[in-house]
Amino acid sequence: MDKTEVVAGHEVADRGTFVMKKLPEVTLAFWIMKIAATTLGETAGDLFAQTLELGYFLTTILLFVVFVVTLVVQLRSRRYNPFFYWTVILSTSMAGTTLSDFMNRDAGPEYLSGGATSLGWGPQGLGLGYPAGAAILVSLLVVIFTVWKFTGMTFVIRDIVTFRAEALFWSAILVSNTLGTSMGDFLSDSSGLGYAGGALLVTGLLVVLVALMPVPAVPNVVLFWIAFVLTRPLGATAGDFLTKPTAKGGLDLGTAGSSAVLFAVLVALMGYAHLRERRTLGA
Numbered sequence: 355m356d357k358t359e360v361v362a363g364h365e366v367a368d369r370g371t372f373v374m375k376k377l378p379e380v381t382l383a384f385w386i387m388k389i390a391a392t393t394l395g396e397t398a399g400d401l402f403a404q405t406l407e408l409g410y411f412l413t414t415i416l417l418f419v420v421f422v423v424t425l426v427v428q429l430r431s432r433r434y435n436p437f438f439y440w441t442v443i444l445s446t447s448m449a450g451t452t453l454s455d456f457m458n459r460d461a462g463p464e465y466l467s468g469g470a471t472s473l474g475w476g477p478q479g480l481g482l483g484y485p486a487g488a489a490i491l492v493s494l495l496v497v498i499f500t501v502w503k504f505t506g507m508t509f510v511i512r513d514i515v516t517f518r519a520e521a522l523f524w525s526a527i528l529v530s531n532t533l534g535t536s537m538g539d540f541l542s543d544s545s546g547l548g549y550a551g552g553a554l555l556v557t558g559l560l561v562v563l564v565a566l567m568p569v570p571a572v573p574n575v576v577l578f579w580i581a582f583v584l585t586r587p588l589g590a591t592a593g594d595f596l597t598k599p600t601a602k603g604g605l606d607l608g609t610a611g612s613s614a615v616l617f618a619v620l621v622a623l624m625g626y627a628h629l630r631e632r633r634t635l636g637a
Contacts, residue, residue: 375434376520377511378627380578385585387623391440392531392589394616395447396538397597401609403452410456411477417449425524429517436627440620442524447589450531456480458487458536484540491533498526499579509575530579534586541587542594548603549595556588 378384403413424445428438459479482490502509507519514520541552563581566572596612598604 391443392447393593396590396593397613399448399451405609414452421445421449446528446531454535495529530583538587538590552591
């Protein structure tokens with residue numbers, strides 16, 4: 355007889371086997387950590403690419419390697435570990451920041467600071483622009499979700515427990531974080547709204563999504579993925595607001611200082627999540 359029940363973070367499936375939870379529950383704490391991680395991804399990506407002058411091309415390669423390493427650790431883990439999970443979220447945010455910049459920008463003087471004529475090793479960017487870059491990323495995301503749907507595997511993250519489903523999940527996360535960066539940079543730099551205006555617009559859209567949650571006709575899974583994309587431009591605009599010069603509407607706190615503070619906040623939140631997870635498993 356088939357039987358399924360949840361016991362201390364484990365899903366007990368038929369035949370007495372145990373399926374470990376690999377991904378977190380979607381709560382308010384989840385979204386707070388997501389915004390903290392994506393804001394840090396913005397400031398840290400800019401720290402490596404711009405402040406340290408490694409350039410978008412080289413930084414994207416290095417951060418993609420970091421993403422692969424952190425992803426392997428997460429995929430090999432047998433249960434949900436907040437440090438592993440949120441480190442991958444952070445690495446996708448950092449890689450997404452520089453990948454978006456590389457796709458959308460070029461070596462024009464508006465993207466180079468301090469009178470520099472070059473930035474790091476390799477090409478400075480493809481110069482596709484935000485509309486073309488966003489179109490490519492949206493297309494990639496549609497392909498990933500189409501493949502995901504045809505596999506028949508769930509989109510609900512609390513029910514993702516297989517290797518294939520988790521690999522599709524992280525592919526969607528990487529592309530959505532890159533897309534969100536493009537959206538945030540467009541709102542901050544090209545829309546005329548500025549950093550604060552862009553952040554307020556995205557916040558308003560997130561409030562609308564929350565209001566739609568009780569509506570039966572709107573699946574919560576769809577709302578989750580829209581919110582996941584939108585929290586990335588919120589982090590991007592917030593990160594730019596912290597780091598950019600006051601002449602451009604920012605607070606001019608710098609990428610290094612902002613990244614250090616955000617990193618401390620994220621580590622503290624991961625530690626708290628880890629303690630809660632241990633208490634749940636020990637219950």
